[in-house]
Amino acid sequence: MNLPIGELARRTGVKVPTIRFYEQIGLIAAPPRTEGNQRRYGKAEIDRLNFIRHARELGFEVDHIRELLVMSQEPQASCHQADSIAKSHLREVDRRIERLQALRGELSRMIDECGHGRICDCRIIEVLADHRQCVSEHVA
């Protein structure tokens, strides 16, 4: 082992500046250095960074990842807390999906109704300029 930061980056898919940033915010520990002050990492850091990357890919916030990391170090503890973090994150994702879908609907309706003519007849501009019209149609 004893990997330089670039090699750690290659093996985990986390970019070099991001690794340094994670160290700065305390998400990973400061590793030992060479005489010339360069960071050298071991196997544990690969695992930890992979964990972090997977969690980020799933959209967990850094603070939640912090908690999940602590938990993963305590194998005998109850996983109730992990479950609740994941569940609340799932609810958040559901909310975002719902919101985006509503938005998608409005957007695509707007685009469909655009006659591709002049601005003064354009539904896109019109809807933006006067949302009430859009909403009332929506309700009606």
Place this chain on the structure above:
Amino acid sequence: MNLPIGELARRTGVKVPTIRFYEQIGLIAAPPRTEGNQRRYGKAEIDRLNFIRHARELGFEVDHIRELLVMSQEPQASCHQADSIAKSHLREVDRRIERLQALRGELSRMIDECGHGRICDCRIIEVLADHRQCVSEHVA
């Protein structure tokens, strides 16, 4: 008219500091001031801010809003550009929805498989620690 900034905020649903911020980034013009240096707004600003708010609610970026605002001032121009901005935004929203739904699937599978026991048996932690397992199941 001649509204103070708080009244403009109330009528448009855009917060006071946000209005000042929009002025700073040139999204709205600097309005006239009272002798005591306070901003006073007219009807045009209400319309413009409403336009901006609607567009932001639909997730358009500020730079796109800038373009849409310019277009809305040129009623005789073709709305081709507005259409293309809206369409590319729609594609972006679609991408986000897709991504979130894939993510949602992984999250909820992870949660379902959590046995609510100890960390060492927890799928949530396990999946995060070793994504390959998850992916291979996914594929299989």
Place this chain on the structure above:
DNA sequence: CCTTGATCCTCTAGTGGCTAGAGATTCTAG
């Protein structure tokens, strides 16, 4: 006229999660 309290002003700094770049040093292969 004067006070009070709400609103307004400017300015700086913080949010989250990085990313970019300058300018200097260190490592490693040939």
Place this chain on the structure above:
DNA sequence: CTAGAATCTCTAGCCACTAGAGGATCAAGG
């Protein structure tokens, strides 16, 4: 021994705001 790749620290920037300090101004009531 040298060249060039990789590393170091540090600052600043991204997006779209939001928060707060510390002070000025406005409108209404006494």
